[in-house]
Amino acid sequence: MTQSTGIDRSAIRRGITDALPLYVPAVPFALVIGLAIVEAGLDPLAGWSGSWLIFGGAAQLTLVTLLGSGAAVIAAITAALVVNARHLMYSAALAPTFQSQPTWFRWVGPYVLIDQMFALASIEAQGSDPVTFRSYYLAAGATFWTLWQLTTALGIVIGPAVPEEWNLEFAVPLLFIGLIVIGIDRWTKVVAALVGAGVTYMAAGMPNRTGLLVGALAGILVGTIAERFGR
Amino acid sequence: MTTFIASLIVGLGTYVSRAVFILALAKRRIPDPVMVSLQFVAPAVLAALVISVLTNDDGTVAIGIPELAAFIAGGATVYKTRNHILTLVVGMTVFWALRALL
Numbered sequence: 001m002t003q004s005t006g007i008d009r010s011a012i013r014r015g016i017t018d019a020l021p022l023y024v025p026a027v028p029f030a031l032v033i034g035l036a037i038v039e040a041g042l043d044p045l046a047g048w049s050g051s052w053l054i055f056g057g058a059a060q061l062t063l064v065t066l067l068g069s070g071a072a073v074i075a076a077i078t079a080a081l082v083v084n085a086r087h088l089m090y091s092a093a094l095a096p097t098f099q100s101q102p103t104w105f106r107w108v109g110p111y112v113l114i115d116q117m118f119a120l121a122s123i124e125a126q127g128s129d130p131v132t133f134r135s136y137y138l139a140a141g142a143t144f145w146t147l148w149q150l151t152t153a154l155g156i157v158i159g160p161a162v163p164e165e166w167n168l169e170f171a172v173p174l175l176f177i178g179l180i181v182i183g184i185d186r187w188t189k190v191v192a193a194l195v196g197a198g199v200t201y202m203a204a205g206m207p208n209r210t211g212l213l214v215g216a217l218a219g220i221l222v223g224t225i226a227e228r229f230g231r
Numbered sequence: 232m233t234t235f236i237a238s239l240i241v242g243l244g245t246y247v248s249r250a251v252f253i254l255a256l257a258k259r260r261i262p263d264p265v266m267v268s269l270q271f272v273a274p275a276v277l278a279a280l281v282i283s284v285l286t287n288d289d290g291t292v293a294i295g296i297p298e299l300a301a302f303i304a305g306g307a308t309v310y311k312t313r314n315h316i317l318t319l320v321v322g323m324t325v326f327w328a329l330r331a332l333l
Binding site for chain 2: 024025026027028029032042043046047049050053054055056058059060062063064065066067069070071073076077079080081082083084085086087088089090091092094095098106107109110111113166167168169170171172173174175176177178179180181182183184188189190192193194195196197199200201204205206209211212213215216217218219220223224227228
C-alpha cells in the first residue's frame with residue numbers, strides 16, 4: 001500500500017537530531033573544499049556549484065583539486081566519477097525499501113544519498129512504515145544538504161584570508177588519509193590502498209595526472225583478487 | 232565555465248549511481264563479483280589521490296619526511312578517535328613542525 005501523502009512529525013524531529021551530530025566530522029571536510037576551490041584558482045561560484053550539483057564531498061574535492069593542478073578535464077571528471085561509484089552499493093541496498101515509496105520520492109531520495117544518509121537510512125528502514133521512513137529521510141537529507149551548502153561557502157569566504165605559508169592545501173591529502181583509515185574494516189582494503197598509492201607513484205610521470213586512474217584501477221583489481229584468494 | 236560543466240557532468244553521474252537501483256533496477260541485484268570490487272573503489276581511489284595531489288608538474292612526487300610523518304600521525308589519530316577535526320590538527324601540526332626543523 002503506497003501512501004504518497006502524510007508526514008510523521010516526530011520522525012522529522014528525529015531525522016534532524018540524528019543528522020546534526022553526524023555532520024560534525026564533515027565540517028572540516030566542507031571547509032577544506034572551500035579552501036581548495038580558492039587555492040585551485042577556480043571561479044568561486046563555479047567551484048561552489050559542485051556543492052549542489054554533485055552533493056558529495058570526496059568527488060567534489062577530487063574534481064576541484066585535479067582541475068586546479070592542471071589535470072586533463074576528462075581525467076578529473078573520470079576520477080571524480082570513480083570516487084562516487086561506491087554509491088551503486090547504497091542504491092542497491094536501499095532499493096527494496098524504496099519500492100514501497102511514491103514515484104516522486106524515488107526520484108528525490110537518491111539525490112541526497114550521501115555516506116551518512118546511507119548509514120541512517122539503513123537503520124531507519126528496519127521496521128518503520130513508509131510515511132515514517134520518508135519523513136525521517138527527507139528531514140535528515142535536508143539537514144545535511146543545507147549545512148553542506150553553508151559550510152562549503154564559508155570555506156570559500158575564509159579561504160583567501162589564510163596565509164599561503166601555512167600550506168593548508170596539505171589538509172587535502174591528510175583528509176583523504178583519514179577517510180581511507182575510517183573505511184578500512186579488513187586487511188584487503190589496506191592492500192587496495194597500498195597498491196593504489198604505489199602504482200600511482202610509479203605512474204606519476206604520465207601526462208595530465210592520468211596515472212591516478214591507472215593506480216586506482218590497479219588497487220581495485222588487486223584488492224578484489226586478494227579478497228577472492230586470501231581467505 | 233569548464234568548472235561548472237565538469238561539476239554538472241560529475242553531478243549527473245553521481246545521481247545515476249545513487250538512483251539506478253532505486254528507480255529502475257529494484258528487482259535486479261548487483262552481481263556478487265562487482266559488489267566485491269565496489270568495496271575497494273574508495274580505498275584504492277583515495278590512496279591514488281593522495282599521491283596525485285602531491286605530484287608536481289614535472290611528474291615528481293613531493294612526499295618527504297614531513298608529509299610521511301603527518302600521514303602516520305593523522306592516520307593514527309583518526310584510527311583512535313574517528314575525529315576528522317583532531318586528525319587535521321595533529322597532522323598539520325606534525326607537518327609544520329617537521330618542515331620548520333628539517
